[in-house]
Amino acid sequence: MTSATNPATEELTPFPDHTQLPDSDGTFVKNWQEHPQSILLTDSITPILKQLHPEGEYCIGQDLGIYWRLTDPPEKGAEAPDWFYVGNVPPLLDGLTRRSYVLWREFIAPTIVLEFVSGDGTEERDKTPWKGKFWVYEQVIHPAFYGIYEVQKASVEVYELIGGQYQLLSPNERGHYPIPPMGVELGIWQGEYQNTDLPWLRWWDLPGNLLLTGEERAEQERQRAEQEHQRAEQERQRAERLTAQLRALGVEPEA
Structure with missing residues (x-):
């Protein structure tokens, strides 16, 4: 008689990790602006995250x-x-770039997730159990903050997970939403980025200063250097005029 297999002694099939799961569902990006918007957010927040995580222990996902x-x-x-x-969390797993973020391998929930609305916002606010984005984020993934950005309305809604449920936050006096764990504020900035003038989603520091991209920081430094050069040139011209005036009076300026 064949003995029954003891389930307790069977080798369990391990849960798949990020290298074994699909990294795309094969659909097109719904909004051309999504990638520039993601790059803008990542570029400008990177110096802050490097201060928060000197060892580089953090992960940013863009359509991940x-x-x-x-x-x-x-x-x-x-x-x-x-x-x-x-x-x-480490930026790499076993030396490999993350293809996805797998909760049963990671356990740490995101601090913030952001959705960029392409339609009417129904998908991003869907609370249908086991299906709706809002429900999944609130009940399963548990990001501390959830933002819904609508470029067509020039608006962003920010929710904070309080007592297991998302509570809609009110903006501060600047119209921004503080994200305390990151030491920043989130809000709408009207301006030109990558040759397009739109109401972009951007970060500010807690005192209210806009966090700049690398290109903006370089341009700011270029303008500062140009202003310094102009001040030096004005000072040189002023000194030359003073020298000429003294010589006209028969006074030879000291070297």
């Missing part, structure tokens, strides 16, 4: 899948925020 359950097909068990940030 967050796997929260196993499904068939696998990609149905993931949400892919347009932008998100997780602190206190």
Whole structure:
């Protein structure tokens, strides 16, 4: 008689990791502005995150899948925020660039996830259990903050997870939303970026100073250097005029 297999002694099939799960669902990006917007957010926040994490222990995802359950097909068990940030995790896993963020391998929830609305915002506010984005973020993934950005309305809604539920936050006197764990504020900035003038989603520091991109910082430094050069030139011309006036009076200036 064949003995029954003891389930307790069977080798368990391990849960898949980021190298074994799909990194795309094969769909097109719905909004051309998504990639520039993501780059803008990442570029400007990087100096702040380097201060928060001197050892580089953080991860930024741009259209990167967050796997929260196993499904068939696998990609149905993931949400892919347009932008998100997780602190206190290594940027690489076993020396490999992350293809996805797998909650059952990581355990640390994102500090913030951001969705860029392409339609009417219904998808981003969907609270249908096990299906809706809002429900999945609130009930399963648990980002501390969830932002819904609508470029067509020049607006952003920011929710904070309080007592297990998202509470809609009110903006401060500058119209921004403080994100205390990151030491920044989030809000709308009207201006030109990558040759397009739009109401962009951007960061400010807590005193209210706009966080600049690398290109903006370089331009600011160029302008500062140009102003310094102009001041030096004006001082040189002033000294030359004074020298000429003294010589006209028969006084030879000291060298």
